[in-house]
Amino acid sequence: MHRTAYLLLADGRFPSGGHAHSSGLEAAVAAGRVTDLAGLEAFLHGRLSYAAPVTAAFTAATHLTAARMGRAPSATESDVKVPFLSLDRELEARTVSPALRLASRRQGRALLRAGRNTWPSELYGQLPKHPDGPHQPLALGVTTAAAGLSAEEAAQIAAYGVLTGPASAAVRLLGLDPYQVQNLLARMAGSCDEIAAAAAAVAHKSPQELPAHAAPLADISAELHATWEVRLFAS
């Protein structure tokens, strides 16, 4: 068990740059689609049903690949680089918005830097190189493996992060009562657990078969948001 490592990675204070992203909430607030706690609840249910299964499954799948390499140091580099590259390409094909691809890679790069310094490992170097960084779920998958966590824990951290990013952004953007927002998160905990468990259960599949849920407004509002001159959050 690595309970403290698990908490460290799930903690919003872990310096992975996640606080700079509202995961579409800032655009939804500007468009008048989210104005209150009930709106935030509907927003978070959508994020949990659509974004979390993909993010958590790719995180857990990357974790399994990285852990396999960690257990078999004799494995040649190409044994690992091919599945990593395939995960990268499959996630890229699921992320149709260029603004969201960039946001994912920027967060991945920040997480990679934090992970490398916290739990040094050779695994990070096996991720496909990209000028904007690796996709966030791939960076999280490798970091959780380097920290000695399980694939289930990796999926749980990913799904939890999908909720907490916009939830804490909502407090700043809408001036919501932080106690009520925490109460909302606590009420969604069971659903979050279920989504994370389902994602971990499919993580052994080929990257092509992993979830590909699309939320049209996530892509559309990310593109609109990217055109703003002034914004509080990077995405």
Add this chain to the structure above:
Amino acid sequence: MRALARIVAEADGRGGTRLARLRGEPPLQLRHTPDGSATATVHLIGSAAGPLGGDDLRIEIEVGEGASLCVRSVAASIALPGRDGTPSRTTVTAVVAADGELRWLPEQLVAAAGCRHQATSTVELAGGARLLWREELICGRHDERPGDAVVSTSVDYDGAPLLRQSLTIGPGTPGWDGPAVLGGARATGSLLLVDPAAAPAPSAVLGATAVRMPLTGPATLVSATAPDAHVLRGYLDA
């Protein structure tokens, strides 16, 4: 009902396209509707209501080197529940060879109340192939809440993944019509353009809920939500 429709288009050697195979079975009827161009146009004609719960409909398309095929439908298809709650399924597989072109421009899919429908499309494009692919999903008939529907699209270009999208709507998925997914819009859809000869167009905002996005690969995707099918088609006309 189970039905299989097959279309095989080949270059005719004179700059046009010949349909080497055109075979449907009820309720999937196919009709060649020549328009004098180098493209062979085929219309899908539904000869029964549906897809209905329990239906398993398959469409297989092959476009050969240098051939050009356009597939349309004469009317929207309406996914309806069956008597025993079994799901309905429509599966489209398309393979397009180098320098071939496929335009898949059917009318809308309407998810009627109580339906359980799965539409799955898989497209394999050889390097140099062109594609125009439209998907339009309408959430319920007039004044009606939809059933559950999943529209999945998977496109590979030159052996690499280009697009993987799966849109789920309906009461079985929490948040599906909420502010993170459809924002109460009753119509949503996308238009994928793959053209290796042209540089992908840059991102553009086409409307309050419509954008054009370059993918990683020789393609752009227009994605939109709209209050109704008519406004949606305005964004996705091709």
